[in-house]
Amino acid sequence: MAVVVVSCATRQSGLVVGEEPITAEMVLIDSPLSGSLGGGDVSQREILLLSTEMTAFLDKHIDRDANQNLKLAQLIYAVIGEDRFLLSYDDSTRTAAGTFASRRGNCISFTNMFVAMARDVGLKVNFQEVDIPPDWSMTGETVLLSQHVNALVDMKSALSRVVDFNTLEYNVKNEARVISDERARAHFFNNIGVEHMLADESGRAFANFQQSIKEDESFSPAWVNMGILHRREGYPSHAEVAYMEALEHDKLNLMAMSNLANLYEEQGKPEQARWYLSKVQSHRMKNxxxxxxxxxxxxxxxxxxxxxxxxxxxxxxxxxxxxxxxxxxxxxxxxxxxxxxxxxxxxxxxxxxxxxxxxxxxxxxxxxxxxxxxx
Known part of the structure; x- marks a missing residue:
C-alpha cells in the first residue's frame, strides 16, 4: 500500500506570493491547485458501505445467531477458504464494495471489505496500523514508501484476532496500534491521492489529500504528499509549508525532512539542505x-x-x-x-x-x- 511519496521531479519554476506568508490553512483551503473540485473520490459512508451482493454473501455463509468465534471462523473461511473467493493483491485502493466486486485491491481495500462485513454480522473490529520494515518501490521518477493496515477483532472472552490479507507484509513481531475509522479514512484518501498524482491528475490528487487531512489533521503522510504535489506543480513555497506541517505532527518524519532537503537544494540553500540531510542520515542509521x-x-x-x-x-x-x-x-x-x-x-x-x-x-x-x- 503506497502512502508516502519520497521524491518527485520538479516541473515548473517556483511561485513568489507577494509579502503574505503562506500558512498550512492556505495550503489546505486556498491552494492554487484547489480549483473547483472538492472532497475525495467517494463519500465517507461509501468506504464501508455493503452492496446487496455482499449482504447476500453474508446471509449465505454466516450464521448471524452463532457466537463470535464461530462467526469469525465462518467469515474467514467464506472469504479465503477453499479458494472460493480468489482474492488478488494489487496496488489499487478500493471501497469495501469495490473490493468485493473486483476481488482485487491492496491492504486497505481488503481491510475495508473485511471490517464492513465483520461489523455487519455483529463482530467488534477495528483498523490497525502496522509498523513494517520500510519498503521502497520506483514508479518513473517517483519513489514510494509503503505502510501497512490490517484488522483487529475483539473477541471479548478470548485473545483479539488479527486478520491480515497480505501475509508477506505481516509479522507478529511488528508493532501495531488500533486506529480510529477517521484515521483509516485518512489512509484511504491519501492512497487515492497518490494514485491520481502518479497519473498526473493534480486536481483530483489535491482533493483527496485535502480530504485525508480533513479526516485526521495529524496524518503527516498526507501533508508530505500535499507538499510533493505542490512542488511538482511549481509552488515551492506551498510545498515547504506542507512539509513543515508534516513535521509539526511527526517530528521524526524522514520523508518530510528528505523532501525539504531536496527543495532547499533546488532553491540554492545548501546549509538548510545539509541540516535536514544530516538529520535524515542520523535517524536512518539508527533504524x-x-x-x-x-x-x-x-x-x-x-x-x-x-x-x-x-x-x-x-x-x-x-x-x-x-x-x-x-x-x-x-x-x-x-x-x-x-x-x-x-x-x-x-x-x-x-x-x-x-x-x-x-x-x-x-x-x-x-x-x-x-x-x-x-x-
Missing part, C-alpha cells in the same frame, strides 16, 4: 531496517564485509527478527566462513516464531552441515 536495506545492497554487490557490518549493527538495535540473522548467515557463507554461517543460521531458526520459518531455517542449517545440495 535497523535501513541497515538491513544497506546490507541487502552490499550483499547483492558482493561486498559481504559491508553487509556483515550493517547486519550486526541492525541486530544490536533489533535482536528478534530472524530475517537479519538469515542474511547474516548468507553473508558469512558467501565470504567463506562456514562456521559463522552455521551459527547465525541456527540463531535465525531459534528466533523464528512461525513453524514454517523454523522448518525453512532448519532445512538450510542441515544443508550447511551436510553439503551436497544448494541452499
Amino acid at each position: 535497523p531496517y535501513y541497515r538491513y536495506q544497506l546490507a541487502n545492497t552490499a550483499f547483492n554487490e558482493g561486498d559481504y564485509r559491508e553487509a556483515i557490518k550493517n547486519l550486526k549493527m541492525a541486530i544490536r538495535q533489533r535482536d528478534d527478527d530472524d530475517r537479519l540473522y538469515f542474511l547474516l548467515s548468507l553473508s558469512y557463507l558467501m565470504s567463506g566462513d562456514k562456521a559463522e554461517s552455521q551459527r547465525w543460521m541456527q540463531k535465525a531458526e531459534e528466533v523464528a516464531e512461525q513453524t514454517e520459518d523454523q522448518k525453512k531455517y532448519h532445512h538450510k542449517l542441515d544443508l550447511l552441515r551436510n553439503p551436497g545440495s544448494g541452499l
Whole structure:
C-alpha cells in the first residue's frame, strides 16, 4: 500500500506570493491547485458501505445467531477458504464494495471489505496500523514508501484476532496500534491521492489529500504528499509549508525532512539542505531496517564485509527478527566462513516464531552441515 511519496521531479519554476506568508490553512483551503473540485473520490459512508451482493454473501455463509468465534471462523473461511473467493493483491485502493466486486485491491481495500462485513454480522473490529520494515518501490521518477493496515477483532472472552490479507507484509513481531475509522479514512484518501498524482491528475490528487487531512489533521503522510504535489506543480513555497506541517505532527518524519532537503537544494540553500540531510542520515542509521536495506545492497554487490557490518549493527538495535540473522548467515557463507554461517543460521531458526520459518531455517542449517545440495 503506497502512502508516502519520497521524491518527485520538479516541473515548473517556483511561485513568489507577494509579502503574505503562506500558512498550512492556505495550503489546505486556498491552494492554487484547489480549483473547483472538492472532497475525495467517494463519500465517507461509501468506504464501508455493503452492496446487496455482499449482504447476500453474508446471509449465505454466516450464521448471524452463532457466537463470535464461530462467526469469525465462518467469515474467514467464506472469504479465503477453499479458494472460493480468489482474492488478488494489487496496488489499487478500493471501497469495501469495490473490493468485493473486483476481488482485487491492496491492504486497505481488503481491510475495508473485511471490517464492513465483520461489523455487519455483529463482530467488534477495528483498523490497525502496522509498523513494517520500510519498503521502497520506483514508479518513473517517483519513489514510494509503503505502510501497512490490517484488522483487529475483539473477541471479548478470548485473545483479539488479527486478520491480515497480505501475509508477506505481516509479522507478529511488528508493532501495531488500533486506529480510529477517521484515521483509516485518512489512509484511504491519501492512497487515492497518490494514485491520481502518479497519473498526473493534480486536481483530483489535491482533493483527496485535502480530504485525508480533513479526516485526521495529524496524518503527516498526507501533508508530505500535499507538499510533493505542490512542488511538482511549481509552488515551492506551498510545498515547504506542507512539509513543515508534516513535521509539526511527526517530528521524526524522514520523508518530510528528505523532501525539504531536496527543495532547499533546488532553491540554492545548501546549509538548510545539509541540516535536514544530516538529520535524515542520523535517524536512518539508527533504524535497523535501513541497515538491513544497506546490507541487502552490499550483499547483492558482493561486498559481504559491508553487509556483515550493517547486519550486526541492525541486530544490536533489533535482536528478534530472524530475517537479519538469515542474511547474516548468507553473508558469512558467501565470504567463506562456514562456521559463522552455521551459527547465525541456527540463531535465525531459534528466533523464528512461525513453524514454517523454523522448518525453512532448519532445512538450510542441515544443508550447511551436510553439503551436497544448494541452499
